[in-house]
Amino acid sequence: MSAVIKVENLSKQYRLGEVGTGTISHDVNRLWHKIRGKENPYLKIGESNDRTAKGDSDYVWALKDINFEVQQGEVLGIIGRNGAGKSTLLKILSRTTAPTIGSVKIKGRVASLLEVGTGFHPELSGRDNIFLNGAILGMTQREIQSKFDEIVDFAGVERYIDTPVKRYSSGMYVRLAFAVAAHLEPEILIVDEVLAVGDAEFQKKALGKMKDVSEKQGRTVLFVSHNLSAISKLCNSAMLLSNGDFLEKDTVSKILDKYSASGNKYSGTAKIDRQLDFNKNNKKLAITSVEVQNQEGHVLNEFTQNDQVFIVINFDVLQNGVGYNVGLELWNQRHDCILTTKLFDSDYLKLASKEWPPGRYVFKINLPSYILKEGRYYVTAAAAIPIVEILDTFPAEVNFVYRDFRNAIFRSGEGRNGIINPILKWEDLKNQ
Numbered sequence: 001m002s003a004v005i006k007v008e009n010l011s012k013q014y015r016l017g018e019v020g021t022g023t024i025s026h027d028v029n030r031l032w033h034k035i036r037g038k039e040n041p042y043l044k045i046g047e048s049n050d051r052t053a054k055g056d057s058d059y060v061w062a063l064k065d066i067n068f069e070v071q072q073g074e075v076l077g078i079i080g081r082n083g084a085g086k087s088t089l090l091k092i093l094s095r096t097t098a099p100t101i102g103s104v105k106i107k108g109r110v111a112s113l114l115e116v117g118t119g120f121h122p123e124l125s126g127r128d129n130i131f132l133n134g135a136i137l138g139m140t141q142r143e144i145q146s147k148f149d150e151i152v153d154f155a156g157v158e159r160y161i162d163t164p165v166k167r168y169s170s171g172m173y174v175r176l177a178f179a180v181a182a183h184l185e186p187e188i189l190i191v192d193e194v195l196a197v198g199d200a201e202f203q204k205k206a207l208g209k210m211k212d213v214s215e216k217q218g219r220t221v222l223f224v225s226h227n228l229s230a231i232s233k234l235c236n237s238a239m240l241l242s243n244g245d246f247l248e249k250d251t252v253s254k255i256l257d258k259y260s261a262s263g264n265k266y267s268g269t270a271k272i273d274r275q276l277d278f279n280k281n282n283k284k285l286a287i288t289s290v291e292v293q294n295q296e297g298h299v300l301n302e303f304t305q306n307d308q309v310f311i312v313i314n315f316d317v318l319q320n321g322v323g324y325n326v327g328l329e330l331w332n333q334r335h336d337c338i339l340t341t342k343l344f345d346s347d348y349l350k351l352a353s354k355e356w357p358p359g360r361y362v363f364k365i366n367l368p369s370y371i372l373k374e375g376r377y378y379v380t381a382a383a384a385i386p387i388v389e390i391l392d393t394f395p396a397e398v399n400f401v402y403r404d405f406r407n408a409i410f411r412s413g414e415g416r417n418g419i420i421n422p423i424l425k426w427e428d429l430k431n432q
Contacts, residue, residue, distance in 0.1 A: 005107075112190075134180075188222070
Protein backbone atom coordinates (compact mmCIF):
# COMPACT_ATOMS: atom_id res chain seq x y z
CA MET A 1 0.00 0.00 0.00
CA SER A 2 1.47 3.35 -1.04
CA ALA A 3 1.89 6.43 1.13
CA VAL A 4 -0.54 9.23 0.29
CA ILE A 5 0.94 11.66 2.85
CA LYS A 6 4.66 12.02 3.49
CA VAL A 7 5.87 14.60 6.02
CA GLU A 8 9.60 15.26 6.27
CA ASN A 9 11.43 17.50 8.78
CA LEU A 10 8.30 19.63 9.21
CA SER A 11 8.52 22.61 11.58
CA LYS A 12 6.34 25.63 12.17
CA GLN A 13 7.53 28.67 14.12
CA TYR A 14 5.47 31.56 15.48
CA ARG A 15 6.50 34.81 17.10
CA LEU A 16 4.63 35.64 20.28
CA GLY A 17 2.90 38.99 20.57
CA GLU A 18 3.17 39.82 16.86
CA VAL A 19 0.44 40.06 14.24
CA GLY A 20 2.85 39.33 11.40
CA THR A 21 5.98 37.20 11.20
CA GLY A 22 8.23 39.82 12.83
CA THR A 23 9.52 43.38 12.72
CA ILE A 24 11.14 45.31 9.84
CA SER A 25 14.56 44.80 11.43
CA HIS A 26 13.96 41.04 11.50
CA ASP A 27 12.83 41.05 7.86
CA VAL A 28 15.97 42.96 6.82
CA ASN A 29 18.12 40.55 8.81
CA ARG A 30 16.46 37.56 7.15
CA LEU A 31 17.00 39.10 3.69
CA TRP A 32 20.67 39.83 4.45
CA HIS A 33 21.27 36.21 5.47
CA LYS A 34 19.41 34.97 2.39
CA ILE A 35 21.53 37.13 0.03
CA ARG A 36 24.65 35.65 1.57
CA GLY A 37 23.29 32.12 1.13
CA LYS A 38 22.84 31.52 4.85
CA GLU A 39 19.92 30.12 6.84
CA ASN A 40 17.22 32.27 8.37
CA PRO A 41 18.79 33.23 11.74
CA TYR A 42 15.46 33.01 13.55
CA LEU A 43 15.04 29.34 12.74
CA LYS A 44 17.83 28.51 15.14
CA ILE A 45 16.19 30.13 18.15
CA GLY A 46 12.94 29.54 19.92
CA GLU A 47 11.49 27.23 22.52
CA SER A 48 9.18 24.28 22.54
CA ASN A 49 5.52 25.20 22.69
CA ASP A 50 4.98 24.56 26.39
CA ARG A 51 2.11 26.91 27.23
CA THR A 52 2.38 26.21 30.98
CA ALA A 53 5.90 27.63 31.40
CA LYS A 54 7.21 31.17 30.99
CA GLY A 55 9.98 31.33 28.37
CA ASP A 56 12.87 33.61 27.55
CA SER A 57 12.34 33.74 23.77
CA ASP A 58 9.71 35.55 21.68
CA TYR A 59 9.68 32.60 19.29
CA VAL A 60 8.04 29.21 19.79
CA TRP A 61 7.97 26.07 17.70
CA ALA A 62 4.35 25.02 17.29
CA LEU A 63 5.81 21.99 15.47
CA LYS A 64 9.41 20.82 15.54
CA ASP A 65 11.00 18.32 13.15
CA ILE A 66 7.94 16.15 12.44
CA ASN A 67 8.39 13.04 10.25
CA PHE A 68 5.73 10.45 9.41
CA GLU A 69 3.86 8.73 6.57
CA VAL A 70 0.18 7.88 6.12
CA GLN A 71 -0.83 4.99 3.88
CA GLN A 72 -3.85 4.87 1.58
CA GLY A 73 -6.95 3.76 3.49
CA GLU A 74 -5.35 4.44 6.87
CA VAL A 75 -7.44 6.09 9.57
CA LEU A 76 -4.95 8.01 11.68
CA GLY A 77 -5.92 9.45 15.04
CA ILE A 78 -3.80 12.42 16.12
CA ILE A 79 -3.83 13.00 19.86
CA GLY A 80 -2.07 15.23 22.35
CA ARG A 81 -2.90 17.75 25.01
CA ASN A 82 -3.92 21.35 24.27
CA GLY A 83 -1.03 23.17 22.60
CA ALA A 84 0.56 19.96 21.31
CA GLY A 85 0.44 21.20 17.68
CA LYS A 86 -2.41 19.04 16.36
CA SER A 87 -4.42 21.82 14.72
CA THR A 88 -1.29 23.47 13.33
CA LEU A 89 -0.32 20.18 11.69
CA LEU A 90 -3.77 19.77 10.13
CA LYS A 91 -3.71 23.34 8.81
CA ILE A 92 -0.40 22.65 7.08
CA LEU A 93 -1.70 19.37 5.64
CA SER A 94 -4.84 21.20 4.45
CA ARG A 95 -2.63 23.88 2.84
CA THR A 96 -4.27 26.70 4.78
CA THR A 97 -0.91 27.65 6.31
CA ALA A 98 2.67 27.08 5.21
CA PRO A 99 5.43 25.32 7.15
CA THR A 100 8.44 27.31 8.29
CA ILE A 101 10.77 24.54 7.15
CA GLY A 102 10.30 20.99 5.89
CA SER A 103 8.07 19.47 3.23
CA VAL A 104 4.67 17.81 2.87
CA LYS A 105 3.85 15.56 -0.08
CA ILE A 106 0.19 14.66 -0.61
CA LYS A 107 -1.35 12.46 -3.32
CA GLY A 108 -5.01 13.17 -4.00
CA ARG A 109 -7.73 15.67 -3.22
CA VAL A 110 -8.00 16.85 0.37
CA ALA A 111 -11.23 17.84 2.11
CA SER A 112 -10.79 19.34 5.54
CA LEU A 113 -13.06 20.35 8.38
CA LEU A 114 -10.86 22.25 10.81
CA GLU A 115 -13.24 24.59 12.61
CA VAL A 116 -16.85 25.70 12.34
CA GLY A 117 -17.19 27.87 9.26
CA THR A 118 -14.10 26.73 7.38
CA GLY A 119 -14.70 26.90 3.64
CA PHE A 120 -18.23 28.34 3.86
CA HIS A 121 -19.26 31.82 2.77
CA PRO A 122 -21.68 33.16 5.39
CA GLU A 123 -23.75 35.18 2.91
CA LEU A 124 -24.38 32.20 0.62
CA SER A 125 -27.11 29.65 1.19
CA GLY A 126 -26.42 26.06 2.17
CA ARG A 127 -27.15 25.01 -1.42
CA ASP A 128 -24.66 27.50 -2.86
CA ASN A 129 -21.98 26.49 -0.37
CA ILE A 130 -22.31 22.83 -1.34
CA PHE A 131 -21.58 23.70 -4.96
CA LEU A 132 -18.83 26.14 -3.96
CA ASN A 133 -17.04 23.50 -1.86
CA GLY A 134 -17.40 20.92 -4.62
CA ALA A 135 -15.86 23.30 -7.13
CA ILE A 136 -12.94 23.98 -4.77
CA LEU A 137 -12.36 20.22 -4.60
CA GLY A 138 -12.25 20.13 -8.41
CA MET A 139 -15.61 18.40 -8.99
CA THR A 140 -17.93 19.15 -11.88
CA GLN A 141 -21.41 20.52 -11.36
CA ARG A 142 -22.85 17.19 -12.52
CA GLU A 143 -20.80 15.29 -9.91
CA ILE A 144 -21.90 17.64 -7.14
CA GLN A 145 -25.55 17.43 -8.19
CA SER A 146 -25.43 13.62 -8.06
CA LYS A 147 -24.39 13.83 -4.39
CA PHE A 148 -26.57 16.81 -3.44
CA ASP A 149 -29.62 14.97 -2.04
CA GLU A 150 -27.41 12.58 -0.06
CA ILE A 151 -25.52 15.50 1.50
CA VAL A 152 -28.68 17.36 2.52
CA ASP A 153 -30.28 14.21 3.93
CA PHE A 154 -27.17 13.36 5.97
CA ALA A 155 -26.90 16.88 7.37
CA GLY A 156 -30.61 17.05 8.22
CA VAL A 157 -30.94 20.70 7.14
CA GLU A 158 -33.34 20.35 4.20
CA ARG A 159 -35.70 23.04 5.52
CA TYR A 160 -32.86 25.57 5.69
CA ILE A 161 -30.92 24.62 2.56
CA ASP A 162 -31.80 27.89 0.78
CA THR A 163 -31.14 30.05 3.86
CA PRO A 164 -27.80 31.91 4.22
CA VAL A 165 -25.56 29.83 6.46
CA LYS A 166 -24.82 32.85 8.68
CA ARG A 167 -28.26 32.18 10.17
CA TYR A 168 -27.44 28.54 10.98
CA SER A 169 -26.72 27.42 14.51
CA SER A 170 -23.19 26.12 15.13
CA GLY A 171 -24.59 22.59 15.16
CA MET A 172 -26.35 23.00 11.79
CA TYR A 173 -23.22 24.63 10.38
CA VAL A 174 -20.95 21.76 11.30
CA ARG A 175 -23.48 19.12 10.20
CA LEU A 176 -23.61 20.57 6.70
CA ALA A 177 -19.87 21.21 6.55
CA PHE A 178 -19.08 17.62 7.54
CA ALA A 179 -21.66 16.23 5.12
CA VAL A 180 -20.08 18.18 2.26
CA ALA A 181 -16.53 17.15 3.19
CA ALA A 182 -17.42 13.47 3.56
CA HIS A 183 -19.66 13.04 0.50
CA LEU A 184 -17.75 14.90 -2.20
CA GLU A 185 -15.32 11.98 -2.53
CA PRO A 186 -11.96 13.40 -1.46
CA GLU A 187 -9.06 10.96 -1.40
CA ILE A 188 -8.06 12.37 2.02
CA LEU A 189 -10.50 13.58 4.69
CA ILE A 190 -9.09 15.72 7.53
CA VAL A 191 -11.32 16.34 10.54
CA ASP A 192 -10.44 18.37 13.63
CA GLU A 193 -12.30 18.53 16.96
CA VAL A 194 -15.29 20.30 15.35
CA LEU A 195 -17.53 17.22 15.62
CA ALA A 196 -17.77 17.98 19.36
CA VAL A 197 -20.13 20.83 18.37
CA GLY A 198 -22.74 18.38 17.10
CA ASP A 199 -25.16 16.41 19.27
CA ALA A 200 -24.55 12.79 20.30
CA GLU A 201 -26.68 11.40 17.48
CA PHE A 202 -24.77 13.31 14.82
CA GLN A 203 -21.38 12.44 16.32
CA LYS A 204 -22.28 8.76 16.09
CA LYS A 205 -23.50 9.26 12.52
CA ALA A 206 -20.33 11.15 11.54
CA LEU A 207 -18.04 8.50 13.02
CA GLY A 208 -19.94 5.84 11.12
CA LYS A 209 -19.57 7.79 7.89
CA MET A 210 -15.82 8.23 8.37
CA LYS A 211 -15.46 4.50 9.04
CA ASP A 212 -17.48 3.78 5.90
CA VAL A 213 -15.36 6.20 3.82
CA SER A 214 -12.21 4.39 4.93
CA GLU A 215 -13.25 0.72 4.92
CA LYS A 216 -15.55 0.61 1.89
CA GLN A 217 -14.06 3.35 -0.28
CA GLY A 218 -10.39 2.96 0.67
CA ARG A 219 -9.98 6.64 1.48
CA THR A 220 -7.62 8.10 4.05
CA VAL A 221 -8.86 9.86 7.19
CA LEU A 222 -6.92 12.04 9.64
CA PHE A 223 -8.92 12.58 12.81
CA VAL A 224 -8.07 14.84 15.76
CA SER A 225 -10.13 14.46 18.92
CA HIS A 226 -9.85 14.56 22.70
CA ASN A 227 -12.53 11.86 22.77
CA LEU A 228 -10.29 8.83 23.25
CA SER A 229 -13.24 6.47 22.94
CA ALA A 230 -13.99 7.84 19.44
CA ILE A 231 -10.32 7.51 18.46
CA SER A 232 -10.35 3.90 19.67
CA LYS A 233 -13.51 3.00 17.72
CA LEU A 234 -12.63 4.75 14.46
CA CYS A 235 -8.86 4.66 13.93
CA ASN A 236 -6.52 1.83 13.00
CA SER A 237 -3.39 3.78 13.94
CA ALA A 238 -2.57 6.80 16.10
CA MET A 239 0.09 9.45 16.51
CA LEU A 240 1.07 11.30 19.69
CA LEU A 241 2.26 14.92 19.77
CA SER A 242 3.53 16.84 22.80
CA ASN A 243 4.50 20.54 22.88
CA GLY A 244 5.09 20.49 19.12
CA ASP A 245 7.25 17.36 19.18
CA PHE A 246 6.46 14.08 17.46
CA LEU A 247 6.58 11.33 20.10
CA GLU A 248 5.40 8.17 18.40
CA LYS A 249 3.14 6.60 15.73
CA ASP A 250 1.88 3.09 16.47
CA THR A 251 -1.26 1.04 17.06
CA VAL A 252 -4.18 2.84 18.67
CA SER A 253 -4.04 0.85 21.90
CA LYS A 254 -0.33 1.52 22.46
CA ILE A 255 -0.60 5.24 21.72
CA LEU A 256 -3.67 5.71 23.92
CA ASP A 257 -1.96 3.94 26.81
CA LYS A 258 1.15 6.08 26.38
CA TYR A 259 -0.91 9.27 26.15
CA SER A 260 -2.90 8.39 29.27
CA ALA A 261 0.26 7.55 31.19
CA SER A 262 2.14 10.71 30.17
CA GLY A 263 1.49 13.59 32.51
CA ASN A 264 -1.13 11.53 34.31
CA LYS A 265 -2.18 13.76 37.17
CA TYR A 266 -4.05 10.84 38.75
CA SER A 267 -0.86 8.94 39.57
CA GLY A 268 -0.74 10.06 43.15
CA THR A 269 -2.61 8.09 45.77
CA ALA A 270 -5.66 5.99 46.47
CA LYS A 271 -6.66 8.35 49.27
CA ILE A 272 -7.45 12.08 49.09
CA ASP A 273 -8.45 14.24 52.05
CA ARG A 274 -9.85 17.72 51.58
CA GLN A 275 -9.23 20.59 53.96
CA LEU A 276 -12.14 22.98 53.55
CA ASP A 277 -13.23 26.05 55.40
CA PHE A 278 -16.87 25.07 55.55
CA ASN A 279 -17.97 28.41 56.98
CA LYS A 280 -16.71 30.19 53.87
CA ASN A 281 -17.98 27.59 51.43
CA ASN A 282 -21.55 27.80 52.75
CA LYS A 283 -22.21 24.19 51.74
CA LYS A 284 -25.07 21.96 52.79
CA LEU A 285 -22.89 18.89 52.30
CA ALA A 286 -19.15 18.49 51.70
CA ILE A 287 -17.30 15.35 50.63
CA THR A 288 -14.19 15.27 52.82
CA SER A 289 -12.35 12.15 51.62
CA VAL A 290 -12.45 9.24 49.20
CA GLU A 291 -10.12 6.26 49.46
CA VAL A 292 -9.61 2.72 48.21
CA GLN A 293 -9.15 0.15 51.02
CA ASN A 294 -8.64 -3.54 51.58
CA GLN A 295 -10.67 -5.58 54.07
CA GLU A 296 -8.40 -4.51 56.95
CA GLY A 297 -8.97 -0.83 56.19
CA HIS A 298 -5.51 -0.18 54.74
CA VAL A 299 -5.20 2.11 51.69
CA LEU A 300 -4.67 0.17 48.44
CA ASN A 301 -2.70 1.83 45.66
CA GLU A 302 -2.42 -1.47 43.80
CA PHE A 303 -4.22 -4.81 44.05
CA THR A 304 -5.07 -8.03 42.21
CA GLN A 305 -8.16 -10.20 41.81
CA ASN A 306 -7.30 -11.96 45.09
CA ASP A 307 -7.87 -8.78 47.12
CA GLN A 308 -11.17 -7.64 48.56
CA VAL A 309 -11.52 -3.99 47.59
CA PHE A 310 -13.71 -1.23 49.01
CA ILE A 311 -14.19 2.43 48.16
CA VAL A 312 -14.80 4.46 51.31
CA ILE A 313 -16.37 7.90 51.12
CA ASN A 314 -16.58 10.38 54.01
CA PHE A 315 -18.85 13.41 53.90
CA ASP A 316 -20.02 16.06 56.32
CA VAL A 317 -23.62 17.22 56.39
CA LEU A 318 -23.43 20.88 57.36
CA GLN A 319 -27.07 21.88 57.04
CA ASN A 320 -30.06 19.75 57.91
CA GLY A 321 -31.80 18.56 54.74
CA VAL A 322 -33.85 15.85 53.02
CA GLY A 323 -33.03 13.55 50.10
CA TYR A 324 -29.26 14.03 49.97
CA ASN A 325 -27.73 11.56 47.50
CA VAL A 326 -24.02 10.78 47.08
CA GLY A 327 -22.52 8.97 44.10
CA LEU A 328 -19.23 7.59 42.78
CA GLU A 329 -18.02 7.09 39.21
CA LEU A 330 -15.19 4.74 38.24
CA TRP A 331 -13.15 5.76 35.17
CA ASN A 332 -10.34 4.11 33.25
CA GLN A 333 -7.24 5.93 32.04
CA ARG A 334 -8.80 6.46 28.60
CA HIS A 335 -11.55 8.56 30.17
CA ASP A 336 -14.29 5.96 29.72
CA CYS A 337 -16.76 5.79 32.58
CA ILE A 338 -16.81 2.15 33.71
CA LEU A 339 -19.63 2.31 36.22
CA THR A 340 -21.66 4.60 38.45
CA THR A 341 -22.98 3.76 41.91
CA LYS A 342 -25.22 5.92 44.09
CA LEU A 343 -26.31 5.81 47.69
CA PHE A 344 -29.96 5.73 46.58
CA ASP A 345 -29.28 2.46 44.70
CA SER A 346 -29.17 0.57 48.03
CA ASP A 347 -32.62 1.61 49.28
CA TYR A 348 -34.26 4.32 47.20
CA LEU A 349 -37.64 4.48 48.98
CA LYS A 350 -36.02 4.93 52.37
CA LEU A 351 -33.15 7.24 51.45
CA ALA A 352 -35.04 9.55 49.07
CA SER A 353 -37.13 10.79 52.02
CA LYS A 354 -34.42 10.50 54.69
CA GLU A 355 -33.68 13.56 56.78
CA TRP A 356 -29.96 14.18 57.25
CA PRO A 357 -28.97 15.99 60.47
CA PRO A 358 -25.54 17.68 60.59
CA GLY A 359 -22.60 15.36 61.27
CA ARG A 360 -19.92 13.10 59.75
CA TYR A 361 -21.06 10.14 57.61
CA VAL A 362 -18.96 7.26 56.28
CA PHE A 363 -20.04 4.72 53.65
CA LYS A 364 -18.16 1.72 52.26
CA ILE A 365 -18.85 0.25 48.82
CA ASN A 366 -17.55 -3.17 47.77
CA LEU A 367 -15.82 -3.10 44.35
CA PRO A 368 -15.69 -6.57 42.75
CA SER A 369 -12.17 -6.53 41.29
CA TYR A 370 -12.84 -9.48 38.98
CA ILE A 371 -14.90 -7.26 36.64
CA LEU A 372 -11.93 -4.98 35.90
CA LYS A 373 -9.30 -5.21 33.20
CA GLU A 374 -5.68 -4.67 34.13
CA GLY A 375 -4.78 -0.98 34.25
CA ARG A 376 -5.08 2.28 36.16
CA TYR A 377 -8.44 3.61 37.35
CA TYR A 378 -9.62 6.72 39.14
CA VAL A 379 -12.67 7.64 41.15
CA THR A 380 -14.78 10.78 41.07
CA ALA A 381 -17.51 11.65 43.55
CA ALA A 382 -20.43 14.04 43.76
CA ALA A 383 -23.39 14.83 45.99
CA ALA A 384 -26.77 16.25 45.05
CA ILE A 385 -30.42 16.60 45.81
CA PRO A 386 -31.64 14.85 42.62
CA ILE A 387 -33.11 17.21 40.01
CA VAL A 388 -32.95 20.10 42.50
CA GLU A 389 -29.34 20.99 43.34
CA ILE A 390 -25.69 19.92 43.04
CA LEU A 391 -24.31 19.92 46.56
CA ASP A 392 -20.63 19.10 46.05
CA THR A 393 -18.12 17.59 43.61
CA PHE A 394 -14.87 15.88 44.50
CA PRO A 395 -11.65 16.27 42.46
CA ALA A 396 -10.77 13.30 40.23
CA GLU A 397 -7.48 12.40 41.86
CA VAL A 398 -8.25 9.18 43.77
CA ASN A 399 -6.67 6.38 41.76
CA PHE A 400 -5.38 2.84 41.89
CA VAL A 401 -3.77 0.18 39.70
CA TYR A 402 -5.31 -3.24 39.12
CA ARG A 403 -3.04 -6.15 38.14
CA ASP A 404 -4.77 -9.05 36.41
CA PHE A 405 -2.91 -12.38 36.23
CA ARG A 406 -5.79 -14.57 35.04
CA ASN A 407 -5.65 -13.90 31.34
CA ALA A 408 -2.22 -15.12 30.29
CA ILE A 409 -3.89 -17.05 27.47
CA PHE A 410 -4.65 -13.72 25.77
CA ARG A 411 -1.31 -12.01 26.41
CA SER A 412 0.18 -12.83 22.98
CA GLY A 413 -2.45 -10.68 21.29
CA GLU A 414 -4.24 -7.45 22.16
CA GLY A 415 -5.92 -9.05 25.18
CA ARG A 416 -9.62 -9.18 25.91
CA ASN A 417 -11.84 -6.53 24.33
CA GLY A 418 -14.43 -4.62 26.30
CA ILE A 419 -14.49 -2.05 29.07
CA ILE A 420 -15.03 -4.53 31.91
CA ASN A 421 -13.49 -7.97 32.24
CA PRO A 422 -15.83 -10.53 33.83
CA ILE A 423 -14.93 -14.24 33.81
CA LEU A 424 -18.23 -15.86 32.85
CA LYS A 425 -19.11 -19.50 33.33
CA TRP A 426 -19.69 -21.51 30.14
CA GLU A 427 -22.23 -24.29 30.49
CA ASP A 428 -22.05 -27.32 28.17
CA LEU A 429 -25.68 -28.02 27.30
CA LYS A 430 -24.89 -30.84 24.88
CA ASN A 431 -23.17 -33.08 27.48
CA GLN A 432 -25.62 -32.62 30.31
